[in-house]
Amino acid sequence: MTPIGVLASVCGAGLALGVVLVVAGLARSTPSRRRGRVRVPVSRRQLALGAAGVVLGAAGWALTGWVLAIVIAPAAVVGLPYLLGGGKQAQLGIARLEAVEEWVRLLATRLSAGIWVEQALISSAGSAPGPIKAELARLSARIRSGMATPDALQALAAELASPVGDLVCAELQQASRNRGQGVAHALTQLAELVSAEVAMHRQIEAERSKPRTTARLVILLTVGAGAVLAVFGDFMDPYATATGQVALAAVVACFVLAMVWMRRLTHPQPAPRFLVEEG
Secondary structure, X not given: XXXXXXXXXXXXXXXXXXXXXXXXXXXXXXXXXXXXXXXXOOOHHHHHHHHHHHHHHHHHHHHHOOOOHHHHHHHHHHHHHHHHOOHHHHHHHHHHHXXXXXXXXXXXXXXXXXXXXXXXXXXXXXXXXXXXXXXXXXXXXXXXXXXXXXXXXXXXXXXXXXXXXXXXXXXXXHHHHHOOOOHHHHHHHHHHHHHHHHHHHHHHHHHHHHHHHHHHHHHHHHHHHHHHHHHOOOOOHHHHOXXXXXXXXXXXXXXXXXXXXXHHHOOOOOOOOOOOOOO
């Protein structure tokens, strides 16, 4: 590579790194408001990956002469964790369902002793399962502060954000209003339904993990082979031309779109809820 090309690579890397730093400054200085303000959804980890990608892109540009490397490398470093992931979020959702089941069984045990629904909800926060401990602590605080129990349960349903959470909260709302008998038995039956829901989700996730594993292998093999061929040998030399760069950009775009589509197919979509506030 000529000295001018090296200088251009360094300048391009500096420009891209400057953009990353500007985004970082905006992300740290922009106030977080729920309404009326836009928050930049950039984490420190993503910024670090972007900066590392810029450095790799500059190195790739210097080694191969591909201007496109300054764009592909940061995109690959930031995007690969997304494309290779997916299973962690599904497992977290299953863990939360299991926690809801455990909590419902705990409530059924306490209500069978004859205490009020409000007392059972407040006391259950102390021994709540880990995945929903924070949500139940806020529920207990709302009831202690004087909020009506149905309203507090409505807020809990919004935080759980799942049809199972809606079903549990709706049952507890009904129990808090009517003060009828048989609440403990109804909650026990509800816990059995949640248990069946957990088993179904585990089976679905086991089936989804197969194409997810295949997609990971395809991505890793493609990226690894492309990087090796770009640096060693002359197989990829035609892509160093202007026409080759355009063709390479089209190939990379098609590959990324295909992998994103595969990721969406193996990603669990949120189920529709019914206990939602209007407006």
